[in-house]
Amino acid sequence: MSNTNSNENNCNQCHEPLAWKAGLYHCVSCNQDYKKISFCPDCNAELEKLQACGATNYFCNTCHSLKSKSRVSHQFKSCTS
Numbered sequence: 001m002s003n004t005n006s007n008e009n010n011c012n013q014c015h016e017p018l019a020w021k022a023g024l025y026h027c028v029s030c031n032q033d034y035k036k037i038s039f040c041p042d043c044n045a046e047l048e049k050l051q052a053c054g055a056t057n058y059f060c061n062t063c064h065s066l067k068s069k070s071r072v073s074h075q076f077k078s079c080t081s
């Protein structure tokens with residue numbers, strides 16, 4: 001996995017930085033909203049994001065365990081609603 005870009009919130013299609021808008025990421029160029037989803041490193045299920053005391057944790061409902069942020073993989077999914 002390459003990690004050359006310091007800004008990880010970029011559009012899948014045009015690679016422009018995404019704007020944060022009403023709980024979603026928005027690409028102005030593509031006029032597309034994106035939802036950031038997190039996947040379990042162990043079973044690939046979508047993780048539930050938990051926020052407590054300024055820290056972000058991820059919980060896998062399939063593994064029934066918390067996943068460390070550093071192991072979680074993220075992906076932007078376009079919202080078609």
Ligand SMILES: [Zn+2]
Nearest residue numbers: 011014027030
């Ligand atoms: Zn775009």
Ligand SMILES: [Zn+2]
Nearest residue numbers: 040043060063
């Ligand atoms: Zn899992």
